[in-house]
Amino acid sequence: MMEKSCTINPTAITCQEMEFLIDDYLENTLSNKKRETFDAHRDYCPDCFNFMVNYRNAVRLAQTAYANDYKNYCEKMPEALVQAVLLATKPQN
Amino acid sequence: MTVVLETTGSESALIDRLKAGDSASFEILIREHGGYLMTITRRYLKSDADVQDSVQDTFLQAFRSIGQFEGRSSLKSWLHRVAINSALMKIRSQSRRQEDLVDDTCSLFDDQGKRIELESEIGQSVEDEAIGNETRAAVRKHIDQLPELSRNLLLLRDIEGYCSEETADLLGVSVASVKTGLHRARKSLKKHIEENLHDGKVLHD
Numbered sequence: 425m426m427e428k429s430c431t432i433n434p435t436a437i438t439c440q441e442m443e444f445l446i447d448d449y450l451e452n453t454l455s456n457k458k459r460e461t462f463d464a465h466r467d468y469c470p471d472c473f474n475f476m477v478n479y480r481n482a483v484r485l486a487q488t489a490y491a492n493d494y495k496n497y498c499e500k501m502p503e504a505l506v507q508a509v510l511l512a513t514k515p516q517n
Numbered sequence: 518m519t520v521v522l523e524t525t526g527s528e529s530a531l532i533d534r535l536k537a538g539d540s541a542s543f544e545i546l547i548r549e550h551g552g553y554l555m556t557i558t559r560r561y562l563k564s565d566a567d568v569q570d571s572v573q574d575t576f577l578q579a580f581r582s583i584g585q586f587e588g589r590s591s592l593k594s595w596l597h598r599v600a601i602n603s604a605l606m607k608i609r610s611q612s613r614r615q616e617d618l619v620d621d622t623c624s625l626f627d628d629q630g631k632r633i634e635l636e637s638e639i640g641q642s643v644e645d646e647a648i649g650n651e652t653r654a655a656v657r658k659h660i661d662q663l664p665e666l667s668r669n670l671l672l673l674r675d676i677e678g679y680c681s682e683e684t685a686d687l688l689g690v691s692v693a694s695v696k697t698g699l700h701r702a703r704k705s706l707k708k709h710i711e712e713n714l715h716d717g718k719v720l721h722d
Contacts, residue, residue, distance in 0.1 A: 482707035489656040501551025513580045
């Protein structure tokens with residue numbers, strides 16, 4: 425990765441531009457050329473490197489924080505609510 | 518990231534019975550998915566009364582629109598989206614009552630059930646990192662305290678796994694607003710984590 429990045433000017437984008445591109449970078453929707461420029465800048469600039477790592481980790485932590493309610497949800501619909509829905513959907517005679 | 522889930526054989530039979538108006542099948546649907554939908558809805562609404570109202574609306578809408586369900590996703594995925602729509606509609610109606618600035622020109626509900634392709638069936642897209650309950654609670658608390666639009670953007674994009682276009686459709690905002698708002702929300706979360714967590718542990722509350 426470093427060898428490839430060395431062929432591209434890491435200052436072709438600014439730190440501000442790097443931040444602007446980060447979401448598309450993480451979603452892999454940047455063009456190859458922009459991605460290479462992004463990678464070069466990331467490897468060159470420690471602030472941007474740290475920003476990207478922490479930004480990506482924040483997203484992952486959020487996903488992890490909610491993961492268990494899918495896996496282990498144990499909430500039950502109250503019986504009174506079940507009956508209310510059934511009543512509301514009962515065909516009117 | 519989105520994943521299309523095919524309907525199973527037995528689910529297909531259930532859908533047929535639902536479309537035929539079989540009330541016993543509808544009760545099966547409610548009992549099977551009610552708890553799950555309450556969990557989803559609780560991400561968006563705070564009070565138990567609002568959650569219950571919204572879940573009731575979800576099933577009423579599902580009952581009305583099951584005829585248009587094409588079976589391109591699982592029933593669970595379809596209900597998931599209907600539940601999010603119901604919760605967002607409730608938030609919007611509450612916001613209007615509070616005279617907040619809300620763009621109410623967009624109908625949130627797609628009762629044609631188009632582009633139903635959920636969901637990030639958590640676990641497939643998320644690294645299953647072991648984080649403690651305290652950390653989990655701290656992160657969720659921060660997300661809960663984000664401004665309404667930021668919170669919903671984060672939930673829809675990063676937690677539910679909807680793409681920018683779907684999120685824009687659900688929230689009635691432009692795709693550009695989704696992207697800028699999501700970036701702001703993620704940055705806020707990053708800052709909070711940097712200030713309050715270290716190596717996945719809560720530093721202070």
